[in-house]
Amino acid sequence: MAEELDGLIDLALKGDKKAIARLITLVENDEEKAKEVIQRVYPLTGKAYVVGVTGPPGSGKSTLLDKLIKLARDEGHRVGVIAVDPTSPFTGGALLGDRLRMQRHSTDPGVFIRSMATRGALGGLAKATNDAIKVLDASGYDLIFVETVGVGQIEVDIVKTADTVVLVTVPGLGDEVQAIKAGLMEVADIFAINKADREGVEMVYLELKMALEFERDKWKELGWEPPIVETTAFTLRGVRPLWEAIKRHMEYMESSGRLRERRTFRAREEVKTIIASSVAKRVEERLAEGEAKELIDEVVERKLDPYSASRIVMEKLKEDLWR
Amino acid sequence: MVDRSKVRVVVAKPGLDGHDRGAKVVARALKEAGYEVIYTGIRQTPEQIVETVVQEDASVLGISILSGAHMVLIPKILRLLEEKGLKPGEDVAVFAGGIIPPDDAEELKKMGVFEVFGPGTPLKAIIEAVDKAVENLKRFGA
Ligand code: B12
Ligand SMILES: Nc1nc2c(ncn2[C@@H]2O[C@H](COP(=O)(O)OP(=O)(O)OP(=O)(O)O)[C@@H](O)[C@H]2O)c(=O)[nH]1
Ligand SMILES: [Mg+2]
Numbered sequence: 001m002a003e004e005l006d007g008l009i010d011l012a013l014k015g016d017k018k019a020i021a022r023l024i025t026l027v028e029n030d031e032e033k034a035k036e037v038i039q040r041v042y043p044l045t046g047k048a049y050v051v052g053v054t055g056p057p058g059s060g061k062s063t064l065l066d067k068l069i070k071l072a073r074d075e076g077h078r079v080g081v082i083a084v085d086p087t088s089p090f091t092g093g094a095l096l097g098d099r100l101r102m103q104r105h106s107t108d109p110g111v112f113i114r115s116m117a118t119r120g121a122l123g124g125l126a127k128a129t130n131d132a133i134k135v136l137d138a139s140g141y142d143l144i145f146v147e148t149v150g151v152g153q154i155e156v157d158i159v160k161t162a163d164t165v166v167l168v169t170v171p172g173l174g175d176e177v178q179a180i181k182a183g184l185m186e187v188a189d190i191f192a193i194n195k196a197d198r199e200g201v202e203m204v205y206l207e208l209k210m211a212l213e214f215e216r217d218k219w220k221e222l223g224w225e226p227p228i229v230e231t232t233a234f235t236l237r238g239v240r241p242l243w244e245a246i247k248r249h250m251e252y253m254e255s256s257g258r259l260r261e262r263r264t265f266r267a268r269e270e271v272k273t274i275i276a277s278s279v280a281k282r283v284e285e286r287l288a289e290g291e292a293k294e295l296i297d298e299v300v301e302r303k304l305d306p307y308s309a310s311r312i313v314m315e316k317l318k319e320d321l322w323r
Numbered sequence: 324m325v326d327r328s329k330v331r332v333v334v335a336k337p338g339l340d341g342h343d344r345g346a347k348v349v350a351r352a353l354k355e356a357g358y359e360v361i362y363t364g365i366r367q368t369p370e371q372i373v374e375t376v377v378q379e380d381a382s383v384l385g386i387s388i389l390s391g392a393h394m395v396l397i398p399k400i401l402r403l404l405e406e407k408g409l410k411p412g413e414d415v416a417v418f419a420g421g422i423i424p425p426d427d428a429e430e431l432k433k434m435g436v437f438e439v440f441g442p443g444t445p446l447k448a449i450i451e452a453v454d455k456a457v458e459n460l461k462r463f464g465a
Binding site for chain 1: 350355356362
């Protein structure tokens with residue numbers, strides 16, 4: 001198996017799409033394999049720039065991405081795309097529909113598009129999204145777009161993933177503009193008001209502008225005020241300005257040192273998540289054991305208090321963690 | 324049984340055929356059954372479809388054709404899959420549906436299509452066939 005994995009990784013690094021696809025499946029399906037894959041490819045990553053595209057359902061994220069891929073390709077980027085759609089909490093199934101808006105790029109050798117289901121994750125991305133990005137990064141895709149599920153307010157994992165976050169909104173959302181102001185506002189580096197062919201664009205523009213005005217001091221300190229770009233993904237109107245805004249933000253991130261800062265934050269979050277999930281797993285294992293069950297019984301019977309019981313379990317956990 | 328939520332299915336519409344109801348109905352049914360389904364949309368070339376199967380690492384490819392061009396498009400798709408090292412029936416289970424006369428269906432099955440479904444097929448029958456085909460794939464331990 002280790003040899004098979006080596007073979008796959010070699011092929012992926014040479015750009016073999018079938019091997020890349022297989023590796024992404026491995027990091028998605030199998031925790032142990034994910035660990036192995038990432039340990040091997042990690043030294044080769046860090047070259048890709050990650051642009052996140054987020055916003056309410058149906059706002060035109062995928063349609064815009066289709067156009068952005070084209071512009072990025074014209075400038076010679078090798079483009080990877082991870083497009084996330086929700087898994088049904090009832091059936092475990094998913095209908096992944098982002099890709100169909102970008103299908104014309106599927107035969108372009110310099111583009112790799114992968115649909116991904118959330119599989120229960122709640123932050124707007126899938127658990128394996130970050131690892132899939134690393135596989136694409138190591139395989140030579142230097143610009144990676146990540147499309148989140150259509151998000152509301154709390155689903156903001158994209159900040160832990162992307163170097164630049166584009167928030168796509170549309171006219172006529174009503175209350176959702178409030179949600180954007182409340183939560184997503186914090187994460188956006190660039191605003192796109194898509195479907196600018198529809199009525200109400202000026203309204204959204206003014207609302208956003210006002211909300212931004214409110215944080216004026218913050219932008220001054222940062223040296224970047226999120227631009228607002230009106231786009232009509234259908235006709236390409238505003239799409240080039242959006243692409244230019246993304247490039248300006250990339251430049252700003254690099255020259256200001258913010259890129260390093262954001263990646264430091266991200267690395268910390270990533271390490272934290274891995275620690276937390278392996279500790280949680282060990283805790284479950286320990287508590288499933290006979291000895292722990294007896295302890296729990298003692299807690300039920302008031303022979304032991306919960307704090308003392310956890311203290312005893314934690315002593316044992318120390319050994320488990322190094323196993 | 325194989326865990327459906329880890330099986331990826333591509334539902335594709337090749338050629339100039341705009342009849343997309345059947346494809347959408349089948350895609351939705353497979354989703355409801357618990358599969359991860361990627362729908363390509365209409366007007367796909369065989370090359371686009373096969374690239375999609377590759378990049379999405381799909382185990383199942385469902386082709387929907389109501390235009391009459393199935394004897395040109397499906398063999399081409401099968402050939403391109405083989406060229407990518409994806410053997411129909413072993414690496415990827417291929418299904419077809421739509422308006423396909425019985426003689427053509429037989430011919431396609433000989434070429435490696437697992438099953439062909441026509442108008443009025445109950446969705447349950449389709450799901451059961453997909454379940455069965457998946458179990459016969461190499462990656463799921465057959
Ligand atoms: C509705 C319809 C249309 C609609 C399509 C709307 C749409 N967006 O889909 C409209 C009016 C646009 C249309 C147009 C045309 N149509 Co028309 N249309 C039909 C009709 C009446 C029903 C098709 C349908 O939606 N069925 C409902 C769905 C749910 O059934 P289904 O697609 O068969 O799917 C089932 C199975 O086949 C199977 N299945 C299908 N796909 C897949 C995929 C997989 C993976 C699996 C496992 C199973 C599976 O499972 C499904 C569930 O049971 C059929 C006649 C018929 N009875 O089939 C003619 C029919 C398909 N059309 C026909 C024709 C000729 C045309 C036109 C060329 C007419 C013209 N001269 O303009 C145009 C072409 C349009 C185009 N761009 O391609 C012919 C095709 C003849 C042929 N192939 O030899 C048919 C058969 C009518 C006929 N008897 O002549 N059509
Ligand atoms: N009028 C108008 N419609 C648009 C525009 N851009 C996209 N659409 C349409 O809006 C619908 C949704 O577009 P998508 O690109 O799928 O939107 P999305 O944000 O990716 O959707 P989810 O991924 O489902 O959240 C489609 O029917 C598009 O054709 C636009 O600029 N103007
Ligand atoms: Mg989308």
